[in-house]
Amino acid sequence: xxxPTLQGHGHSSALDAAEAGAAxxxxxxxxxxxxxxxxxxxxxxxxxxxxxxxxxxxLDALHKVKWEIDGTxxxxxSCAHGVCGSDAMRINGRNRLACKTLIKDIxxxxxxxxxxxxxxxxxxxxxxxxxxxxxxxxxVMPFLxxxxxxxxxxxxQSAEDRARFDDTTKCILCAACTSSCPVxxxxxxxxxxxxxxxxxxxxxxxxxxxxxxxxxxLNDKDGVWRxxxxxxxxxxxxxxxxxxxxxxxxxxxxxxxxx
Amino acid sequence: MSTxxxxxxELTGSSVAPYSPDNPAPVIEPPRARTKRTPRSSRxxxxxxxxxxxxxxxxxxxxxxxxxxLIQLVLDGGVQKVGFAFVAGRWxxxxxQFWDLAMLWLAMLHGGNGLRTVINDYAEQANTRVWLKTLxxxxxxxxxxxxxxxxxxxxxxxx
Numbered sequence: 001x002x003x004p005t006l007q008g009h010g011h012s013s014a015l016d017a018a019e020a021g022a023a024x025x026x027x028x029x030x031x032x033x034x035x036x037x038x039x040x041x042x043x044x045x046x047x048x049x050x051x052x053x054x055x056x057x058x059l060d061a062l063h064k065v066k067w068e069i070d071g072t073x074x075x076x077x078s079c080a081h082g083v084c085g086s087d088a089m090r091i092n093g094r095n096r097l098a099c100k101t102l103i104k105d106i107x108x109x110x111x112x113x114x115x116x117x118x119x120x121x122x123x124x125x126x127x128x129x130x131x132x133x134x135x136x137x138x139x140v141m142p143f144l145x146x147x148x149x150x151x152x153x154x155x156x157q158s159a160e161d162r163a164r165f166d167d168t169t170k171c172i173l174c175a176a177c178t179s180s181c182p183v184x185x186x187x188x189x190x191x192x193x194x195x196x197x198x199x200x201x202x203x204x205x206x207x208x209x210x211x212x213x214x215x216x217x218l219n220d221k222d223g224v225w226r227x228x229x230x231x232x233x234x235x236x237x238x239x240x241x242x243x244x245x246x247x248x249x250x251x252x253x254x255x256x257x258x259x
Numbered sequence: 260m261s262t263x264x265x266x267x268x269e270l271t272g273s274s275v276a277p278y279s280p281d282n283p284a285p286v287i288e289p290p291r292a293r294t295k296r297t298p299r300s301s302r303x304x305x306x307x308x309x310x311x312x313x314x315x316x317x318x319x320x321x322x323x324x325x326x327x328x329l330i331q332l333v334l335d336g337g338v339q340k341v342g343f344a345f346v347a348g349r350w351x352x353x354x355x356q357f358w359d360l361a362m363l364w365l366a367m368l369h370g371g372n373g374l375r376t377v378i379n380d381y382a383e384q385a386n387t388r389v390w391l392k393t394l395x396x397x398x399x400x401x402x403x404x405x406x407x408x409x410x411x412x413x414x415x416x417x418x
Binding site for chain 2: 219
């Protein structure tokens with residue numbers, strides 16, 4: 001494509017804009033925990049120094065590394081706007097979504113450490129095996145269970161009944177909570193906060209009739225009673241779900257059998 | 260990209276033999292996979308009652324232990340007064356016998372159950388878990404039995 005109008009001006013307006021834009025770029029160091037089982041059995045920290053706008057997100061920084069410096073860097077992301085839950089990772093020691101974390105909010109003067117989430121097997125770089133996580137999710141039967149004939153119209157529900165489980169409908173299954181739970185780190189048999197949150201979403205739904213079954217599943221020795229209320233899950237949740245509160249409500253429902 | 264493409268994947272930095280199609284890496288079972296060794300769901304309320312017991316006994320223990328410490332260490336001249344005669348005097352009353360017995364049982368069961376959950380949380384191998392729990396349950400049973408024996412058969416005239 002030819003750009004005749006921009007030639008012969010010495011300094012084009014487009015270049016001016018680019019230079020003005022470059023003025024507020026800062027140089028940050030991304031310290032990424034990299035692992036490639038085909039190269040080494042050990043993971044290692046690799047530093048990448050990149051110029052970036054502090055108002056950009058960690059995901060943009062990772063993209064810059066992958067697209068411009070090292071194409072072998074592997075991480076999951078899909079929607080890149082905090083909805084799909086693919087890019088949960090441990091940034092500066094805390095579980096966050098890379099697409100919702102701004103560079104300026106995590107002290108860009110120091111190296112920004114980026115690790116895969118803990119408690120799940122690392123497959124490569126920042127990609128972990130999510131199978132155990134989704135197995136626990138499937139085990140609590142996260143779907144509507146009803147008895148009798150299907151109504152010809154929609155299943156109606158009052159606004160109060162809907163509000164009862166509104167908080168736990170926000171879950172995007174990013175695994176930030178489950179992989180921040182110290183009980184889950186040691187023993188993957190524990191259901192983990194995310195599975196309990198999604199059980200809570202149906203247990204407290206007035207339209208659902210499988211609450212008894214779900215409570216029985218979570219009453220098991222690896223169920224809600226393994227929760228030590230450390231609140232790591234509540235701190236980690238990128239959607240602001242009160243995870244520990246939801247777990248406590250399931251515990252109370254198990255004791256009182258009222259839900 | 261390197262040019263010497265071979266079938267075997269070299270794992271540098273590990274002493275394990277290189278894996279290849281003929282010598283595949285061992286299959287790692289995902290933690291929640293249902294295998295033959297997975298214990299069946301227990302369908303009991305044991306953990307529920309354990310959790311409730313911890314809360315209730317904790318509240319009772321606060322009263323029992325703080326009362327005990329006050330009597331033994333603070334009131335009436337502090338720890339200096341505690342001797343055979345002091346203990347004999349207190350245990351002549353069924354109230355203090357019951358107090359100490361309740362404190363012994365609740366503290367041992369509360370602490371024992373707490374340690375059981377710690378072992379469940381931190382011991383990584385099934386064998387370690389079994390051995391630590393055996394040790395724990397033996398110690399708890401022995402202490403409760405010995406303490407109860409002393410409280411019930413205490414003889415103030417022993418010489």
